[in-house]
Amino acid sequence: MQPEILGVGRADSVGLVGSAGPAVSWNDLGTQPGGTAKTFQALFGKEHKNFRRLDRAARLLSMACEATGVSSLISDSERQETALVIETERGCMQTDQVFAASLNAGVADSNAFPYTLSNTCLGELAIQYGLRGPSLCLSVEPQQDGVAFTEAVHLLEMGDARNVVVGRLECLDVAVAGWQPQLLALVAVLTVGSGDKALLLPSSSKVLWPESGRASFSWLDEQVTRVCPQ
Amino acid sequence: MSRVGGQVYAAGRGVVCGLGANRHEFAERIFAGECGVEPRVRTASWNVPTNVACELPIDSWSPGQRSGDPLPVALSAARQALTEAGDPDPSGVALVLASTKADLGGVAGEGDGFGQPARLARRLADSLGLGEVLACVSTACASGLMGLSLAARRLARGEQERVLVVGVDLLTEFVMAGFGCLHALDRDPCRPFDVKRRGVSLGEGAGALLLSVHRKDSMGVRVAGYGASNDACHALRPAEDGSGLLLAASRALRHAGVTAHDIDVVHVHGTGTYANDLSEARGLGDLYGGLTPPAFGSKAQIGHTLGAAGVIETLVAIESLQRGWVPENVGLNEPGVDLRLDLVRTSRRLQVARRALKVGGGFGGVQAALVLEA
Numbered sequence: 001m002q003p004e005i006l007g008v009g010r011a012d013s014v015g016l017v018g019s020a021g022p023a024v025s026w027n028d029l030g031t032q033p034g035g036t037a038k039t040f041q042a043l044f045g046k047e048h049k050n051f052r053r054l055d056r057a058a059r060l061l062s063m064a065c066e067a068t069g070v071s072s073l074i075s076d077s078e079r080q081e082t083a084l085v086i087e088t089e090r091g092c093m094q095t096d097q098v099f100a101a102s103l104n105a106g107v108a109d110s111n112a113f114p115y116t117l118s119n120t121c122l123g124e125l126a127i128q129y130g131l132r133g134p135s136l137c138l139s140v141e142p143q144q145d146g147v148a149f150t151e152a153v154h155l156l157e158m159g160d161a162r163n164v165v166v167g168r169l170e171c172l173d174v175a176v177a178g179w180q181p182q183l184l185a186l187v188a189v190l191t192v193g194s195g196d197k198a199l200l201l202p203s204s205s206k207v208l209w210p211e212s213g214r215a216s217f218s219w220l221d222e223q224v225t226r227v228c229p230q
Numbered sequence: 231m232s233r234v235g236g237q238v239y240a241a242g243r244g245v246v247c248g249l250g251a252n253r254h255e256f257a258e259r260i261f262a263g264e265c266g267v268e269p270r271v272r273t274a275s276w277n278v279p280t281n282v283a284c285e286l287p288i289d290s291w292s293p294g295q296r297s298g299d300p301l302p303v304a305l306s307a308a309r310q311a312l313t314e315a316g317d318p319d320p321s322g323v324a325l326v327l328a329s330t331k332a333d334l335g336g337v338a339g340e341g342d343g344f345g346q347p348a349r350l351a352r353r354l355a356d357s358l359g360l361g362e363v364l365a366c367v368s369t370a371c372a373s374g375l376m377g378l379s380l381a382a383r384r385l386a387r388g389e390q391e392r393v394l395v396v397g398v399d400l401l402t403e404f405v406m407a408g409f410g411c412l413h414a415l416d417r418d419p420c421r422p423f424d425v426k427r428r429g430v431s432l433g434e435g436a437g438a439l440l441l442s443v444h445r446k447d448s449m450g451v452r453v454a455g456y457g458a459s460n461d462a463c464h465a466l467r468p469a470e471d472g473s474g475l476l477l478a479a480s481r482a483l484r485h486a487g488v489t490a491h492d493i494d495v496v497h498v499h500g501t502g503t504y505a506n507d508l509s510e511a512r513g514l515g516d517l518y519g520g521l522t523p524p525a526f527g528s529k530a531q532i533g534h535t536l537g538a539a540g541v542i543e544t545l546v547a548i549e550s551l552q553r554g555w556v557p558e559n560v561g562l563n564e565p566g567v568d569l570r571l572d573l574v575r576t577s578r579r580l581q582v583a584r585r586a587l588k589v590g591g592g593f594g595g596v597q598a599a600l601v602l603e604a
Contacts, residue, residue, distance in 0.1 A: 138367060176344065
C-alpha cells in the first residue's frame with residue numbers, strides 16, 4: 001500500500017513554508033526561529049492558547065504542522081484515529097541543558113522539565129488538533145533517515161490509524177559534543193490511499209509517494225522545496 | 231482496526247531492578263508482596279523532595295564501570311531473556327529499545343549518552359551482537375508498552391523472526407528533581423489508588439522480553455493485541471474521565487479479537503498520583519461498565535521505572551497468568567478511586583488465567599495497552 005500525502009511543511013532556522021501556509025522568514029517577521037504566540041496568530045489568524053509554554057522544538061513543530069494544513073486536512077471525525085509519529089536524532093538536548101542549568105542554579109525549572117521528554121511536543125500537537133490516535137516518538141542514529149515514515153506506513157497498513165502526521169524534529173542551537181546545531185521540523189500528513197483526498201490538491205503541489213516505496217526526510221525536504229512557494 | 235496478523239509469542243524474559251537482579255528473585259518478591267521502595271542510599275546525596283526510591287544496589291556496577299551507566303543493567307536483563315529463549319543466534323535478533331532518557335551522562339555527570347536512547351541502543355546491540363536496531367521508542371512512561379507494540383507489529387507483518395524489547399531507565403538527580411519540581415513525588419513510599427496517595431515513588435532498572443514468531447520458542451504466552459491513543463487534553467495529566475485509557479484498551483481488545491469480559495486479570499499503571507489513579511480507575515470502570523476483573527499494580531513495590539515500566543510490568547502480568555495468581559496491591563489501605571476497579575487487597579488465585587490486560591500511560595497524553603494470552 002502506498003499512502004497518499006495530503007500536505008507537507010517545514011520550519012527551520014530560516015523560516016516557515018508549507019503546502020497550506022505562508023512562506024515567511026523569521027527575520028522578516030522580526031522573531032526568533034519558532035516564533036511567538038503573536039507570530040502564530042498573525043500568520044494563521046487564530047490563537048494558540050498553549051503556545052507561550054512550548055519550548056522551541058515544540059514551537060517549530062507546531063508551526064510546521066499549521067503550515068502543512070493539519071487543521072484543514074483532517075476532519076473532526078477523523079481526528080480520533082489520527083496518529084502522530086516523529087523521529088529525532090537530537091531529541092531534547094537543548095531543553096535538557098536548560099533544565100540541567102536550572103538544577104545547577106539550585107531551582108529546578110518546572111516549565112522546562114516536561115519538554116525534556118521528546119514526546120511532550122507530540123502531546124501538545126494532539127491537544128492542538130484533538131488527535132487521539134497512537135503517538136510515537138522515535139530516537140534515531142545520525143545515519144538513520146525515515147524510520148518514522150516506516151512506522152507511519154505500518155500504522156496505516158495495519159489499520160491502527162486512518163491518518164498519520166509524520167515528522168522529523170531537530171532542535172539544537174549550538175553544537176554539543178558530536179552533534180551539530182540544527183533547527184528543523186519537517187512534516188507530512190499521510191492517509192490511506194483511497195485516492196479522493198489527494199485529488200483536492202492542485203497538481204503543482206502534489207507530492208507522490210516515492211517510486212522506491214520508501215520515503216525519507218531528505219526526500220521530503222526536497223519535495224517541500226519543490227511544491228511550496230519559497 | 232485489523233488484528234495482529236501472525237502470532238507473536240513471548241520467548242524469554244529478563245529483569246534487573248531494586249526488587250531483584252533476575253526474574254526468579256523478582257517474581258518471588260513481587261508475589262510475596264515485598265516492597266523495594268526504601269530510604270534512599272545510592273541517591274541519598276541528591277537534593278530531591280522524597281525520602282525514598284527503589285534503587286539498584288551500588289554493586290550493580292563492577293569496578294571500572296561508570297555508576298549509573300544503564301548499559302550493564304540493560305545487558306543483564308537482555309542476556310537473561312536470550313538465555314531463557316535458548317540463546318538464539320543473536321544476528322537473527324533485532325532490538326527495540328524503550329527509554330525516556332536512556333543515559334544522561336554528558337548532560338548531568340560523566341559519560342556521553344546525552345539522553346539519546348539511540349546511542350544506548352547501539353551500544354547494547356553491539357555488545358550482544360544483535361542483527362540490527364529496529365527502533366528506539368522514547369514515548370515517556372509508555373515507552374515500554376509502545377516498544378512491545380512496535381515489535382509485535384513488525385513480527386506480525388513477517389518482517390522479523392525475533393525481536394528483543396529492552397526497556398531501561400535509571401534514577402538520576404535530573405529526573406528525580408524534575409518530578410519533584412512538578413510536585414509529583416510522594417515523600418514516603420507511594421500508595422497507588424489509596425485515598426491518602428500523594429504521588430509517585432521512582433524506581434530504576436531494565437526489563438527485557440524476547441518476542442518470536444516461532445511457536446517452538448514460546449513460553450506459553452503470546453501478545454494477542456495492542457492499542458494506543460492520546461488523551462489530547464493536557465501535556466502532563468491524563469484525561470480526568472479516563473477516556474484515553476479506555477480508547478487504548480478498547481483498541482487492544484479489538485486487535486486481539488476479544489471483549490473486555492474475556493480478560494481475567496488487569497495489570498494497571500497505578501503511579502500513585504491523584505490524577506493518574508483517578509483517570510485510570512474511571513477508564514477501566516467504563517471499559518467494563520461495572521466491576522473489572524482483579525486488578526493490581528507493581529509501582530508500590532518497584533517504584534515507577536519510567537521507560538522500563540511497560541516491559542518490567544508486562545513480565546509481572548505474564549507471571550500472573552502463568553501462576554494463576556494475583557498479588558496484593560501493596561500500600562493500598564482504603565481505595566480512593568472509582569470502586570468499579572477491583573483492586574486486589576489480599577493476594578488470591580485466579581479462577582481462570584487465560585488473558586491479561588496491561589495498561590500504561592505517560593506525559594504527552596500517551597496511553598497504551600497490551601492483551602496477553604496464555
